[in-house]
Every structure is written in structure tokens, then in C-alpha cells.
Amino acid sequence: MREPYARYLQLLGFDQTPHGVEGLRQLVRRHVIRVPFENISKLLLIRRERRGRPTTLNEYLDGLERHDLGGTCYTSNPFFAELLRELGYDADLLGCDMTRVNVHTAMRVRVDGSAYHVDVGYGGPFYEPLLLTDSPHEMRQGPYRYVLDRARDGRLAMNVFTGEERVHGYLVNEIPREREFFTSIILDSFRPAATFMTQLCVFRYFEDHAVQLQNNVAVHYRAGESGETRISSMKEIREIFENQLRLPRCPVEKAIKTLEQLTGQDFFAMGEGDLYV
CATH class of the missing domain: 3.30.2140.10 (Arylamine N-acetyltransferase)
Structure with a gap:
């Protein structure tokens, strides 16, 4: 496996290459547990350089290995999608709408003819790849209920509820994107x-x-x-x-x-x- 992806895999705790659906499950779970969702790395970048910019994969891995850092959806999902592709998975990076268009990211991963929703950059309890044909999926954490289902317009939707009140969430856009597509959105986040x-x-x-x-x-x-x-x-x-x-x-x-x-x-x-x- 090419660098820096071999290093990435090692930091997730793998000494052998994961494969198939079970490999995807292990990868998602280990990523969610190993890599914190945090904005400290963004604040530290502003501290060092006085401006925002996209983070590189090597910077992301350095932060994880040396400083217990992780990232947000603009780093964790794009870089994880790249790792999955390096491992042979059919993985697309997707934009998601919140209050504005494409301000979040998620992934669509296909294995053995089945499609899964993966999101390691939301800060939610998404320990598993979510099989689309099994939706709706529901996960709970304290007072929050996370529901993955189809919206009225047919798009995949992640909604977060407290009781019956929707407090957050996103709609998934199906057009595959490269990481560079989000550059202007990343700059705006600073x-x-x-x-x-x-x-x-x-x-x-x-x-x-x-x-x-x-x-x-x-x-x-x-x-x-x-x-x-x-x-x-x-x-x-x-x-x-x-x-x-x-x-x-x-x-x-x-x-x-x-x-x-x-x-x-x-x-x-x-x-x-x-x-x-």
C-alpha cells in the first residue's frame, strides 16, 4: 500500500489489510473511536498562520499521531474516502446540505453490490456503515435520536431529534465530489x-x-x-x-x-x- 495510506491504516490499529463488508465495519468503527471530532486543529492553524486553508493528509495524520487531534467533516470524511479507495473500496465523497448547500460531507460506499452511508465527520454515534436498503436507521445518544431515512424529495436525510423536535441534520446530495470541490466552503468556515x-x-x-x-x-x-x-x-x-x-x-x-x-x-x-x- 502506498504512503501515507499505510501510515493512516496503522494509526487506526490495523496490521493487516481489511477487506469486504466486515473490513468496512471494522474501518468505520475504529475511525470513529480513534479519531476525535474537534475544531482545535482549526484554531491552532489560525494561531500559527493567521488564516485558514485546507489541511493536507500528512498534517491530519501528524495531528492524530503526535497531538491527539482529529478533525471535522472537511478532513475526516474526505481523507477516509481516499483511504477506502486505496484499499479497493468503491467510495464516493458527497456534499450534504444543512442551512446551506454542501456545507457538510459524507460518503457512499459500495461493497458486493450493496450501498452504505458512512459519516465519520459529524460527531455522531455512527459506529457502523449504514446499509441503505435497511433504512430507516435509528441511533440514540443521551437525549438525542439520530434517524437516517429518505426525505420527501427522495434524498437521503440524517435528522437529529430531541423528543419529537428536529434540532439538526442534513440532506445528502448524490453527485460525487473531489476534496477540492469543498475548498471555498472550507475557507468560509474560518x-x-x-x-x-x-x-x-x-x-x-x-x-x-x-x-x-x-x-x-x-x-x-x-x-x-x-x-x-x-x-x-x-x-x-x-x-x-x-x-x-x-x-x-x-x-x-x-x-x-x-x-x-x-x-x-x-x-x-x-x-x-x-x-x-
């Missing part, structure tokens, strides 16, 4: 008022639980239950990263200082932010 320039987000999934950090509030999900911890100091946030998120090498303090400079606010006075904006 605007001063953009979601990931105005709050801190980290979602980490484990085999039997998950931890979600939004600004100074950490939420813990396990077995359908949830509980939160409010953080009031850098010492406490370091403890969260080391003991709960288990990302001890992540330079979160630098990201927080950058966020304070961008927003003009004290981080611990910002409130928990809004995941679904």
Missing part, C-alpha cells in the same frame, strides 16, 4: 463568525460510552444516560482531556487562548455554546 471560530468542540467516542465537550461543559453519555461537568479553570480542562477525553497530548490551552483572542471573551464565561448551529 470566518470570524463561523461556528468553529466561536466555540470549542470535541467529541470522543469509545466502545461503550462517549464524551462531548462544548466550551466549558463536558457531557458524558453511557447506556442511554447522560451527565455533565462544568469546567471553571485550565487545570480542570486539562484533567478532562487527560482522564475523560483521553487526549493527553492535545494542546487545548493554545486553542482556548486563540478562541479568546478571536471572540474577545473569557473562555470560561462563554457558556456551553450550541452544538446544533
Whole structure:
């Protein structure tokens, strides 16, 4: 296998090449667990270079290997699609509509004549590739219910509910895209008022639980239950990263200082932010 994909596979914990449907299941699960959803890497880029730009695959892997970083949908899904293709899977990168067109990404993967929806860049509990012919699919995490089904216009839709209220989601566009298609959208995500320039987000999934950090509030999900911890100091946030998120090498303090400079606010006075904006 060519580099840097061999390195990518090794960082996901594989010493042999995965194949077929079972291989895809293992790849998706390990990616969701190994690679955090976070915007710290975006804030650190602004700190270093004073501007936004697309991340390269080698930078993405360096962040994962050396600093316990991951990424958002603009890195995790495109790079994972490339890895799947390198492994011989028929994988397309797709744009998805939220409040605007093509501001999210997802994947369509075909194996043995069956098509699957894959999304390792949403921050949701999508541990498995979702077989399209078996929809609707429903996944739960704390108060949130994630439903993959067809929308009225026939497009595939991921909807997030609390109770019966839809709070977020996306519609999948079926046109395959190259990673470069999203360059202008990525640059726009670095605007001063953009979601990931105005709050801190980290979602980490484990085999039997998950931890979600939004600004100074950490939420813990396990077995359908949830509980939160409010953080009031850098010492406490370091403890969260080391003991709960288990990302001890992540330079979160630098990201927080950058966020304070961008927003003009004290981080611990910002409130928990809004995941679904």
C-alpha cells in the first residue's frame, strides 16, 4: 500500500489489510473511536498562520499521531474516502446540505453490490456503515435520536431529534465530489463568525460510552444516560482531556487562548455554546 495510506491504516490499529463488508465495519468503527471530532486543529492553524486553508493528509495524520487531534467533516470524511479507495473500496465523497448547500460531507460506499452511508465527520454515534436498503436507521445518544431515512424529495436525510423536535441534520446530495470541490466552503468556515471560530468542540467516542465537550461543559453519555461537568479553570480542562477525553497530548490551552483572542471573551464565561448551529 502506498504512503501515507499505510501510515493512516496503522494509526487506526490495523496490521493487516481489511477487506469486504466486515473490513468496512471494522474501518468505520475504529475511525470513529480513534479519531476525535474537534475544531482545535482549526484554531491552532489560525494561531500559527493567521488564516485558514485546507489541511493536507500528512498534517491530519501528524495531528492524530503526535497531538491527539482529529478533525471535522472537511478532513475526516474526505481523507477516509481516499483511504477506502486505496484499499479497493468503491467510495464516493458527497456534499450534504444543512442551512446551506454542501456545507457538510459524507460518503457512499459500495461493497458486493450493496450501498452504505458512512459519516465519520459529524460527531455522531455512527459506529457502523449504514446499509441503505435497511433504512430507516435509528441511533440514540443521551437525549438525542439520530434517524437516517429518505426525505420527501427522495434524498437521503440524517435528522437529529430531541423528543419529537428536529434540532439538526442534513440532506445528502448524490453527485460525487473531489476534496477540492469543498475548498471555498472550507475557507468560509474560518470566518470570524463561523461556528468553529466561536466555540470549542470535541467529541470522543469509545466502545461503550462517549464524551462531548462544548466550551466549558463536558457531557458524558453511557447506556442511554447522560451527565455533565462544568469546567471553571485550565487545570480542570486539562484533567478532562487527560482522564475523560483521553487526549493527553492535545494542546487545548493554545486553542482556548486563540478562541479568546478571536471572540474577545473569557473562555470560561462563554457558556456551553450550541452544538446544533
